[in-house]
Amino acid sequence: MSVSVxxxxxxxxxxxxxxxxxxxxxSVDSVADQLSQLDLDGQHAEGTNAVAHLLAxxxxxxxxGTTDAEQAEVSQWMTMSARHGPVxxxxxxxxxxxxxxQRTFLVGNRLSLAxxxxxxxxxx
Numbered sequence: 001m002s003v004s005v006x007x008x009x010x011x012x013x014x015x016x017x018x019x020x021x022x023x024x025x026x027s028v029d030s031v032a033d034q035l036s037q038l039d040l041d042g043q044h045a046e047g048t049n050a051v052a053h054l055l056a057x058x059x060x061x062x063x064x065g066t067t068d069a070e071q072a073e074v075s076q077w078m079t080m081s082a083r084h085g086p087v088x089x090x091x092x093x094x095x096x097x098x099x100x101x102q103r104t105f106l107v108g109n110r111l112s113l114a115x116x117x118x119x120x121x122x123x124x
Contacts, residue, residue: 002027003038003051011048011120012036015055015063018111022059048120049078052113063113073107077114081121093122 003026005012016023026040038044038051045054056063065071081092096118099106106114 001025001040002029003040003055004029004031004034004036006030006034006036007032009036009048009120010123011117012051012055014116014120015052015113018116019055019059019063022055025059048117049082052078052117056113062110063116065107065112070108070112074112074114077106078117081114081118089122092118096122 003012003016003022005016005028007030016028026038035046036048036051037046038054040054040058043054045051053064063074065074080095096106105111106118
């Protein structure tokens with residue numbers, strides 16, 4: 001079981017820090033100039049969102065949401081944040097700030113993949 005984390009993939013670095021049992025159980029390698037990849041229990045995933053979902057499913061499913069509605073919302077935020085590159089980063093940051101004005105987390109009342117991925121995508 002191994003994960004290759006792209007050197008610029010802050011979201012997966014944050015996820016591995018938030019789920020230390022995953023970091024302990026996996027062989028973690030840092031790779032440059034390629035997508036992050038995960039091989040876990042016969043499954044293969046590439047890209048931040050796919051790897052994050054698979055890690056959450058194995059090690060902390062609550063990070064992906066505990067209800068169907070939360071899971072859909074987590075997926076929505078992850079997709080939205082991935083669409084916003086450096087040029088649109090400020091606009092997406094404003095969207096996040098507006099959404100977070102009355103709450104602590106993007107989805108539900110606890111940390112989720114949405115929080116980790118969104119933060120990583122707006123962090124300079």
